[in-house]
Amino acid sequence: MSPVPPSRDRLRIAIQKSGRLAEPARTLLASCGLHWRESRDRLFCYGETLPVDLLLVRDDDIPGLIADGVCDLGVVGRNVLAEQQAAQVADGREPVFREWLPLGFGGCRLALAVPEDWGWQGPAQLSGKRIATSYPSLLARWLADEGVSADVVMLSGSVEIAPRLGQADAICDLVSSGATLAANQLKPVATLCESEAVLAGPVAGFDAVRGELAALLMRRLDGALRIRHSKLLLFQAPRDVLPTLLPLLPDAETPTVMRVDGADDLALQALCHGAVTWQRLEELKRAGAHGLMVLPVEGMLA
Numbered sequence: 001m002s003p004v005p006p007s008r009d010r011l012r013i014a015i016q017k018s019g020r021l022a023e024p025a026r027t028l029l030a031s032c033g034l035h036w037r038e039s040r041d042r043l044f045c046y047g048e049t050l051p052v053d054l055l056l057v058r059d060d061d062i063p064g065l066i067a068d069g070v071c072d073l074g075v076v077g078r079n080v081l082a083e084q085q086a087a088q089v090a091d092g093r094e095p096v097f098r099e100w101l102p103l104g105f106g107g108c109r110l111a112l113a114v115p116e117d118w119g120w121q122g123p124a125q126l127s128g129k130r131i132a133t134s135y136p137s138l139l140a141r142w143l144a145d146e147g148v149s150a151d152v153v154m155l156s157g158s159v160e161i162a163p164r165l166g167q168a169d170a171i172c173d174l175v176s177s178g179a180t181l182a183a184n185q186l187k188p189v190a191t192l193c194e195s196e197a198v199l200a201g202p203v204a205g206f207d208a209v210r211g212e213l214a215a216l217l218m219r220r221l222d223g224a225l226r227i228r229h230s231k232l233l234l235f236q237a238p239r240d241v242l243p244t245l246l247p248l249l250p251d252a253e254t255p256t257v258m259r260v261d262g263a264d265d266l267a268l269q270a271l272c273h274g275a276v277t278w279q280r281l282e283e284l285k286r287a288g289a290h291g292l293m294v295l296p297v298e299g300m301l302a
């Protein structure tokens, strides 16, 4: 049983201290209007704009900190969260943390990779083989689902060189571009988990004060994520060209159309979620739009 979390009136979010997720996590939270004063040891950052503090830790510690109530929320790869959830389930325990929101960065996948010279015929080929991984619970679950019996060799780092060192026949590791696998004469043959950074939190939720703070943060994160790649496009156009023009708008929400007093043309504004390239602007102009202007979007509250 986890200890009952102490009652606090501030929200505490754990993020990675250094590594791939550290900078993007801070940048995303800062874009939600959070600013912090750093402590001397640089492990704790006191929230100055809202009662939301940061704890800077190793990513693997984040689910446990949430489970123990030391932290309320955390930014962590789905791979880490899923592995620790799978370990809890394998132990017959109920998971106490869950994914609250995918955050759109830190994309990678947990893949099974075999030597390039294996002719891959399917999971049954792994029967009786040794597979090196830092994700033993996810691998064990996948092997069980596939009905394959193989030896799971737990390694905490440099998994990709295990086959060359004779420690294992295959590996199960994180892959993004695949360059590391190729450099070690390995090829990916199956995906166990599609991953990205996620906001993790307790299954049980919070008391009223922290619950309200968490809801506020979720609303701001939702807005920040929605406008991440968005631009506001302003332009004018004669009414009769609208049917050809609107399909050209890049991933736009239904545009707002305004009549300008004394002018024949309409003024339009469209929130575009895709890239608004020069090419797109030129296409719109050819279709009859003019006075095109692209503006950055600083905030959004749906």
Ligand code: ATP
Pocket (backbone or CB within 6 Å): 016, 017, 018, 019, 020, 021, 057, 058, 059, 060, 076, 077, 078, 079, 080, 106, 107, 108, 174, 175, 176, 177, 195, 196, 197
């Ligand atoms: P820590 O010191 O915090 O334990 P770490 O070495 O475990 O750091 P990083 O290598 O910084 O962690 O990776 C953190 C997370 O970044 C991973 O858990 C994963 O979710 C994500 N990630 C994205 N692309 C990759 C990749 N190519 N290899 C490894 N992790 C990746």
Ligand code: ZN
Pocket (backbone or CB within 6 Å): 058, 059, 060
């Ligand atoms: Zn780690």
